Amino acid sequence: MSKVLGKVYTENDADLKYVKDKNIAVLGYGSQGRAWVLNLLDSGLNVKLGLEREGNSWKKAQEDGVKPMKTEDALKGADIVIFLVPDMVQRKIYAEKVKPVLKPGMDLVFAHGFNIHYKLIQPPENVDVYMAAPKAPGPSVREFFVKGGGVPVLVGVNQDYSGQALQKALAIAKGLGATKAGVLETTFKEETETDLMGEQLDLVGGLTAMLRATFHTIVDLGYRPEMAYFEAINEMKLITDQIYEKGLSGMLRAVSDTAKYGGLTVGTYVINDDVKKRMKEKAERIKSGKFADEWIEEYDEGSKNLASLMDDLDNSLEEQVGRELREIVLRGQPKK
Ligand SMILES: NC(=O)C1=CN([C@@H]2O[C@H](COP(=O)(O)OP(=O)(O)OC[C@H]3O[C@@H](n4cnc5c(N)ncnc54)[C@H](O)[C@@H]3O)[C@@H](O)[C@H]2O)C=CC1
Numbered sequence: 001m002s003k004v005l006g007k008v009y010t011e012n013d014a015d016l017k018y019v020k021d022k023n024i025a026v027l028g029y030g031s032q033g034r035a036w037v038l039n040l041l042d043s044g045l046n047v048k049l050g051l052e053r054e055g056n057s058w059k060k061a062q063e064d065g066v067k068p069m070k071t072e073d074a075l076k077g078a079d080i081v082i083f084l085v086p087d088m089v090q091r092k093i094y095a096e097k098v099k100p101v102l103k104p105g106m107d108l109v110f111a112h113g114f115n116i117h118y119k120l121i122q123p124p125e126n127v128d129v130y131m132a133a134p135k136a137p138g139p140s141v142r143e144f145f146v147k148g149g150g151v152p153v154l155v156g157v158n159q160d161y162s163g164q165a166l167q168k169a170l171a172i173a174k175g176l177g178a179t180k181a182g183v184l185e186t187t188f189k190e191e192t193e194t195d196l197m198g199e200q201l202d203l204v205g206g207l208t209a210m211l212r213a214t215f216h217t218i219v220d221l222g223y224r225p226e227m228a229y230f231e232a233i234n235e236m237k238l239i240t241d242q243i244y245e246k247g248l249s250g251m252l253r254a255v256s257d258t259a260k261y262g263g264l265t266v267g268t269y270v271i272n273d274d275v276k277k278r279m280k281e282k283a284e285r286i287k288s289g290k291f292a293d294e295w296i297e298e299y300d301e302g303s304k305n306l307a308s309l310m311d312d313l314d315n316s317l318e319e320q321v322g323r324e325l326r327e328i329v330l331r332g333q334p335k336k
Pocket residue numbers: 027028029030031032033052057083084085086087089111112133134135136137138139
């Protein structure tokens with residue numbers, strides 16, 4: 001029994017029978033979509049892949065031995081519709097393709113609560129709305145499954161018309177392999193807001209900004225960029241691997257005493273109360289819905305700021321050095 005976690009669902013708490021005879025339409029074959037389609041098919045479920053265009057995803061699915069079809073065709077006779085197109089695209093596909101064929105008793109399933117929580121999609125009362133949110137990038141969802149395991153998934157129920165929404169969410173999570181690890185329960189609000197906070201404050205936002213700031217601090221003092229890249233960026237994976245396996249204190253015990261002392265004293269000097277105040281400001285912005293409004297507006301105007309930020313990053317010194325150094329690093333990587 002766990003001392004601090006809420007209920008953790010594992011293999012025996014979930015039964016595929018709740019979704020086994022249902023027709024499942026998965027919309028999208030990107031990072032998550034590919035992993036979901038392949039894992040759910042391998043788990044023996046009836047999955048149809050629906051795509052809007054015969055583009056890259058279409059080709060990739062065919063290469064994987066999956067038969068893609070037009071969204072409309074995948075939705076024919078569907079009982080369960082799983083949204084794995086980008087968050088900003090879901091409302092359009094819902095309005096144009098799903099809503100017209102939505103019948104009482106159907107299920108709408110999400111991998112992230114954004115569209116439901118921020119009311120971009122407002123389903124009628126007579127359908128189930130639930131989520132299975134993998135706490136890992138899509139490629140890991142597939143890789144763990146293929147190796148006989150699974151990544152942790154959060155399940156949550158927003159509407160339980162059938163009275164079986166939680167069982168179905170757990171069944172989908174099991175089909176993804178997640179009950180091999182553990183499935184935790186959440187709400188759409190909690191999952192959406194904490195997911196955004198994590199990715200903005202550290203995983204995606206804070207981390208890249210910190211790596212780049214450290215890189216430039218070292219380079220600005222006159223050291224060579226390749227030294228800075230190794231120290232400030234490349235080695236981060238090895239440190240986070242230690243945290244992943246052994247926790248923060250386990251990582252600290254794996255590095256030298258010199259690193260331990262320097263790290264513990266300087267880390268909190270750099271990431272100080274002032275930084276935490278700024279983090280809180282941005283976390284509040286997520287809670288208030290202001291971040292969602294900003295992102296929707298940016299997307300609707302063509303994501304120009306996003307594209308230009310990505311361009312700047314691609315052209316940065318750290319990425320130029322990184323592209324060359326990674327060839328050396330990856331050459332020495334043990335074969336999988
Ligand atoms: N990427 C990840 O690892 C994670 C994603 N999620 C959630 O999973 C869902 C899917 O996200 P990803 O897998 O990252 O998406 P993605 O961007 O990797 O894949 C999107 C799929 O939708 C298609 N698509 C893209 N633009 C489209 C458009 N305008 N019209 C129609 N189809 C379009 C693409 O061809 C592709 O098949 C989102 O709700 C996301 O928040 C949740 C956990 C982690």
